[in-house]
Amino acid sequence: MAIRRLLKTYAGLVPNPISRPTRDWHARTRGAEKVVSVCAYCAVGCSQLVYTRDGRIVDVEGNDDSPINAGTLCPKGAATSGLMASPHRITTVKYRAPHSDHWEDRPLAWAMERIAQRVKQTRDVAFHEKNAAGVTVNRTLAIGHLGGATLDNEENYLIKKLFTAGLGIVAVENQARI
Numbered sequence: 001m002a003i004r005r006l007l008k009t010y011a012g013l014v015p016n017p018i019s020r021p022t023r024d025w026h027a028r029t030r031g032a033e034k035v036v037s038v039c040a041y042c043a044v045g046c047s048q049l050v051y052t053r054d055g056r057i058v059d060v061e062g063n064d065d066s067p068i069n070a071g072t073l074c075p076k077g078a079a080t081s082g083l084m085a086s087p088h089r090i091t092t093v094k095y096r097a098p099h100s101d102h103w104e105d106r107p108l109a110w111a112m113e114r115i116a117q118r119v120k121q122t123r124d125v126a127f128h129e130k131n132a133a134g135v136t137v138n139r140t141l142a143i144g145h146l147g148g149a150t151l152d153n154e155e156n157y158l159i160k161k162l163f164t165a166g167l168g169i170v171a172v173e174n175q176a177r178i
Contacts, residue, residue: 032058039077043149043175044068046077057084119143123167144171 032051037060039046047066051059060081064071073080083089093111094103126142145163147156156174163169 029059036063038150038152039073039080040148040150041074041076041080045150045152046073048073048077048080050080057081060084119167123169127168139168139170141170143167143169145169145173147172147174149175 029051032053035050035052037048037050039048046069047063049061049063050057051061058081060078062069062071062073062077069077091108092105093108095106095111096103122142123140126140127138128140129136129138131137145159147159151159151174160172163172
């Protein structure tokens with residue numbers, strides 16, 4: 001009885017036991033844009049929710065709606081956010097020019113453009129419309145593609161269409177464990 005009286009008295013003195021700073025706290029993902037992604041560490045292909053705000057990653061967590069990982073992530077997948085925000089993250093590519101004895105840092109956009117140019121150049125040089133028997137083949141044997149295990153069926157379908165029908169590449173493979 002005395003305890004109840006004491007609690008009522010105390011409750012009357014302190015109308016709200018939660019401080020204003022505590023009430024103002026909120027999840028760091030509040031107001032962030034949520035995008036579904038796939039963890040790139042291994043062949044499992046766990047689904048991740050990536051939260052971004054102002055073009056920066058705020059948080060990465062497992063996707064509860066995924067039948068693969070049901071919201072869980074391994075230690076590597078759970079560290080994705082730290083990897084993306086690390087000041088030690090490499091954001092350039094290393095390039096060593098032919099006959100050079102040292103590596104240079106180049107922007108990623110430069111590397112992507114260079115790869116596209118080299119693929120086009122190689123395809124143009126090694127493209128065969130007909131084989132030795134005169135049969136139309138429209139292919140190149142000078143380029144190959146090995147896909148990653150975390151690619152889903154839709155991505156593999158598009159890659160297969162682009163590389164075989166679009167570019168005429170015959171050697172298209174995927175290292176998935178299915």
